[in-house]
Amino acid sequence: MSTQKMHIDSYERNWMIVSAVLLVLFATAVSVAAFGLGIQVPAPEQRVDPRTVATDPNSPWSNPGLREVAPGKYDAYILARAVPTWEYLPKEMTIPAGSSVSFYVTSSDVQHGFKIQDTNANFMVIPGQVSKLTITFDKPGTYNFICTEYCGSGHGVMYGAITVTP
Amino acid sequence: MAKKDKDDDEFRPTGTIAVLTIFVITLIAIWATIYMILVGRGGTL
Amino acid sequence: MNQYQVSPAEKKFIGSHLLVAILALAVGSLFGPLQAFEHAGWDFYPYLKPLIKSYYQGLTVHGVLNALVWTTFFIMGFLTFNVIFGLKRPLKNPTLNKVGFWLMVVGVVTAAIPILANQATVLFTFYPPLKASWAFYLGLTLVVVGSWVEGWGLFMTFYAWRKENPNERSPFIAFASVVTALLWQICTLGVATEILTMLLPWSLGLMENVDPQLARTYFWFTGHPLVYFWLLPAYISWYAMLPKQAGNGKMFSDTLARLSFWMFLVLSTPIGIHHQYVDPGVSPTWKFLHSMFTFGVFFPSMMTAFTVVASLEHGARKNGGKGALAWIGKLNWSDPSVATQLLAGILFFFGGIGGLANASYNVNLVLHNTAFIPGHFHLTVATAVTLSFMGISYWLVPYLTGKKLWQPKWATIQAWTWFVGMIIFSNSMHVLGLLGAPRRVPLGLAPYVPAEWNSRLIQVGIGGAILFVSGAIYLLVMLKTALNKETVEKEVEVPIAESMQDPANTPVWLDRWAPWIYGALALIVLMYGPVLFEMISNIALNAPGFGKGPIW
Ligand code: HEM
Ligand SMILES: [Cu+2]
Ligand SMILES: [Cu+2]
Numbered sequence A: 001m002s003t004q005k006m007h008i009d010s011y012e013r014n015w016m017i018v019s020a021v022l023l024v025l026f027a028t029a030v031s032v033a034a035f036g037l038g039i040q041v042p043a044p045e046q047r048v049d050p051r052t053v054a055t056d057p058n059s060p061w062s063n064p065g066l067r068e069v070a071p072g073k074y075d076a077y078i079l080a081r082a083v084p085t086w087e088y089l090p091k092e093m094t095i096p097a098g099s100s101v102s103f104y105v106t107s108s109d110v111q112h113g114f115k116i117q118d119t120n121a122n123f124m125v126i127p128g129q130v131s132k133l134t135i136t137f138d139k140p141g142t143y144n145f146i147c148t149e150y151c152g153s154g155h156g157v158m159y160g161a162i163t164v165t166p
Numbered sequence B: 001m002a003k004k005d006k007d008d009d010e011f012r013p014t015g016t017i018a019v020l021t022i023f024v025i026t027l028i029a030i031w032a033t034i035y036m037i038l039v040g041r042g043g044t045l
Numbered sequence C: 001m002n003q004y005q006v007s008p009a010e011k012k013f014i015g016s017h018l019l020v021a022i023l024a025l026a027v028g029s030l031f032g033p034l035q036a037f038e039h040a041g042w043d044f045y046p047y048l049k050p051l052i053k054s055y056y057q058g059l060t061v062h063g064v065l066n067a068l069v070w071t072t073f074f075i076m077g078f079l080t081f082n083v084i085f086g087l088k089r090p091l092k093n094p095t096l097n098k099v100g101f102w103l104m105v106v107g108v109v110t111a112a113i114p115i116l117a118n119q120a121t122v123l124f125t126f127y128p129p130l131k132a133s134w135a136f137y138l139g140l141t142l143v144v145v146g147s148w149v150e151g152w153g154l155f156m157t158f159y160a161w162r163k164e165n166p167n168e169r170s171p172f173i174a175f176a177s178v179v180t181a182l183l184w185q186i187c188t189l190g191v192a193t194e195i196l197t198m199l200l201p202w203s204l205g206l207m208e209n210v211d212p213q214l215a216r217t218y219f220w221f222t223g224h225p226l227v228y229f230w231l232l233p234a235y236i237s238w239y240a241m242l243p244k245q246a247g248n249g250k251m252f253s254d255t256l257a258r259l260s261f262w263m264f265l266v267l268s269t270p271i272g273i274h275h276q277y278v279d280p281g282v283s284p285t286w287k288f289l290h291s292m293f294t295f296g297v298f299f300p301s302m303m304t305a306f307t308v309v310a311s312l313e314h315g316a317r318k319n320g321g322k323g324a325l326a327w328i329g330k331l332n333w334s335d336p337s338v339a340t341q342l343l344a345g346i347l348f349f350f351g352g353i354g355g356l357a358n359a360s361y362n363v364n365l366v367l368h369n370t371a372f373i374p375g376h377f378h379l380t381v382a383t384a385v386t387l388s389f390m391g392i393s394y395w396l397v398p399y400l401t402g403k404k405l406w407q408p409k410w411a412t413i414q415a416w417t418w419f420v421g422m423i424i425f426s427n428s429m430h431v432l433g434l435l436g437a438p439r440r441v442p443l444g445l446a447p448y449v450p451a452e453w454n455s456r457l458i459q460v461g462i463g464g465a466i467l468f469v470s471g472a473i474y475l476l477v478m479l480k481t482a483l484n485k486e487t488v489e490k491e492v493e494v495p496i497a498e499s500m501q502d503p504a505n506t507p508v509w510l511d512r513w514a515p516w517i518y519g520a521l522a523l524i525v526l527m528y529g530p531v532l533f534e535m536i537s538n539i540a541l542n543a544p545g546f547g548k549g550p551i552w
Helices: A010-036 B006-010 B014-041 C008-040 C055-087 C094-116 C134-164 C172-187 C189-203 C212-240 C242-247 C254-267 C284-318 C326-330 C336-359 C361-367 C372-401 C408-435 C451-482 C514-537
Strands: A065-070 A073-081 A087-089 A092-096 A099-107 A112-116 A122-125 A131-137 A141-146 A159-165
Touching: A010 B014, A010 C284, A010 C361, A065 A092, A073 A112, A087 A159, A092 A099, A099 A112, A099 A122, A122 A131, A122 C361, B014 C284, B014 C326, B014 C336, B014 C361, C008 C055, C008 C094, C008 C372, C008 C451, C055 C094, C055 C134, C055 C172, C055 C212, C055 C372, C094 C134, C134 C172, C134 C189, C172 C189, C172 C212, C172 C254, C172 C514, C189 C212, C212 C242, C212 C254, C212 C284, C212 C336, C212 C372, C212 C514, C242 C284, C242 C336, C254 C284, C254 C514, C284 C326, C284 C336, C284 C361, C284 C514, C336 C361, C336 C372, C336 C408, C361 C408, C372 C408, C372 C451, C408 C451
Parallel strands: A073 A099, A092 A159
Antiparallel strands: A065 A073, A073 A087, A099 A131, A112 A122, A112 A141, A141 A159
């Protein structure tokens, strides 16, 4: 009984080979973008206590905002919150073109999202966790950042803007 | 209970290959378009 | 032709599943068009205030009833039919299956009460620390437990058949149905753990705070294989029934069909982190590994595409189909059960493409939580699955009730309107997502919508309107069929496509269960063990809940 051989039609075998090659191709392209071009997904950064992160004077999110850490290099500490109302703190930031900004975003209540339009910054904001990505803004203009995870009835009005000056 | 039709052995799924070729071309085109958007939007490190 | 007789009691039992499923779809689908209209700027929510307080209460109803209730009930009913009819034997322990079914019904009612009372506006993903009424979590638990119990009833029946037929190859539809039920048992362990160790005690006040990142990880342990639980029953129909209906074709390869079901069982759970690529608390190493395994599960889908299309072509050629593509016209398009499923399959090609893009690690940065995502899954669960289930019901309901299908012509119109409406709706949602539009937002009111989105938002509304018409026709056809005075002359023939190769020649190892189950569990331990171990040992229960009042 167990001598039965698996029968696979030659067309189907070729199709499976094509599928495998295709997937290897995609995997390679993704790896090149990640490890060659530095387009990476967020990594664990820091854990915080969502109950005190906005109020503890030692927490950078008790005084959210932009800090210039080196010429043209900034850290942006951003608090996302639904209570008392749906907003990011700060709501607006201005930087000169060519600046590179590391965003450190956390939440003091429910889950939120953070997506800066026309960039690859797009991640979850989870209470207790700090999300970080770094973006370089070469083109002047206004970049809205919007909430992309349901956080209550004001979810659709939760946004802010980065102004990049020439 | 193998009731094989004669033509089963001769059946060559050429139409299937045609359908799937169209599919693969579409897949590559759409996937590559999105991938190029990703690359165009720049690094995150 | 004498086919195996399913007993009237069993038919009624299967039919009750379909009844609950279709009722859920009727209510749940009402909100889809309303959401689409809102996007287009036609806001009906102010008029619904007495019943439905907000866009999000409606969205919760839409997600829960469509994605969870319609699918689960239809699937459990269809799998039960396949096991009985495939094995040609009654359920081993019908009481057990009944208990499971009623647990699910009680669960749905228990969860529906707080949803309708606006006490559970947390959407169908219920990410904590959004906090719903305890009844919502309890209801979901009962649905899951009920589906487990029904699954055990199916396993016992299969086991009894195996005892009676030790040397036979298991019939494909029964085999594939039991694999699907098994996949469900394994994958729901995630959400069961989430609810039982965190959300339920927390909502009951026995626990003050939760760890939202850990909860998400449990959730997506279930969330990805969930989509295979939805899809596999449609695949069963496409593999083993549709070729017969569409032109008397035979299943191209029994061996590969079985192999792909095993691959789904083994590969679909240990890849759930592909939904968490942009979560802060999961390491990129695991994200990357899960993305590579996700490419792996695309493989059985490609095999399915080949086998199904080839089986259809086989029938079409016998009926005189010619050319590279012209043979498609020879398929039996006038049968609404065929038209629905062929159109569902066509759109599923595009659903697969979108899914592959989502799953491609950093490519997810472009798409995550944008309108692309609902665009994508309305091609998969809301079309490949839903439209196929509608197609199955076009023969299954007449089979179960003995009533003639009311106006097959209207059923065919239903198939085509869903197809056209969905193309318009889903295409515009995909494009909006690529332009940066977020999901889960009443975009008609959002302050940041640029002018370039507007024409696409209108198309969302137009697609939604066509889908509304299609959904209404489906319900009308079902209602009129249930009330039809015309009965079928003889029992509806169950469409079963024979295999081109004798199933007895399928290798025995494709009919052994233990190695595959151990393989599935081993991969889960490998791909989730370290992640969960790390998260649980560093658990931080520090997020208090937020619910009605401050949040909705
Ligand atoms: C009648 C046709 C339908 C239309 C016009 C429609 C429309 C929509 C729209 C516009 C959204 C997006 C809402 C948002 O992101 O704010 C949505 C969400 C959704 N739809 Fe549908 N839908 C339909 C049918 C279905 C069906 C049949 C299913 C499943 C079987 C389904 C499952 C879902 C799910 C799971 C969501 C996500 C809910 C969430 O984000 O929490 N829909 N639908
Ligand atoms: Cu939000
Ligand atoms: Cu998934």
